Ligand SMILES: Nc1ncnc2c1ncn2[C@@H]1O[C@H](COP(=O)(O)OP(=O)(O)O)[C@@H](O)[C@H]1O
């Protein structure tokens with residue numbers, strides 16, 4: 001059974017049709033990359049999976065996680081999934097950090113919400129280290145405004161992995177990072193894959209695809225136009241749009 005299976009997903013914002021019959025799956029022990037131009041609907045897929053859509057959004061289709069239909073869960077059941085079962089790194093992660101709390105306490109809070117106080121601080125610290133934050137003990141006590149954009153992004157990665165969820169969604173997770181930190185973060189995702197977790201990365205950077213992906217889906221105007229192994233995509237892209245994206249590399 002696939003860890004996540006999305007079937008014939010259709011999404012409208014008001015009457016704008018943004019996702020059109022999107023179907024794909026994600027397995028344990030695999031990195032799936034979703035690529036496509038800006039505006040093609042990539043982030044909307046993640047928001048639909050997490051059921052974090054604005055009230056004027058209309059969704060049709062099916063999203064099953066571990067065989068459970070997410071679209072029919074109650075809001076409370078969904079809260080037990082977010083963070084604990086599915087971790088997410090949002091596209092503009094710094095917006096999700098609360099300026100009033102230290103970054104360490106925000107990572108810790110995500111763990112406590114699901115597993116309680118015991119061991120929470122150690123887990124938070126270890127997540128910050130795994131996310132590639134140097135001097136994690138010191139950074140733990142800092143407030144978001146005291147950190148660079150790249151560090152804030154890594155704090156959000158720590159929040160996404162602190163509960164060790166079986167599925168992690170990462171929306172352009174390396175855009176604010178310089179090359180050496182980007183390497184570290186990508187190797188973290190590969191390690192999670194090797195530990196048997198499922199990882200889905202949204203990116204428009206084929207360098208990221210080359211370094212991480214096992215499989216790739218290509219999204220254009222809300223439709224999946226191509227799907228294949230990372231080899232297929234680089235060696236034998238079928239769709240002109242994929243070739244165009246590759247040329248832009
Ligand atoms: N919350 C929203 N309300 C209305 N329109 C949105 C919202 N989020 C995204 N859109 C629109 O939906 C389309 C897909 O956006 P998005 O999923 O963010 O694409 P991508 O992540 O590929 O850039 C775009 O046309 C965008 O303007």
Ligand SMILES: [Mg+2]
Nearest residue numbers: 042043044091
């Ligand atoms: Mg996006």
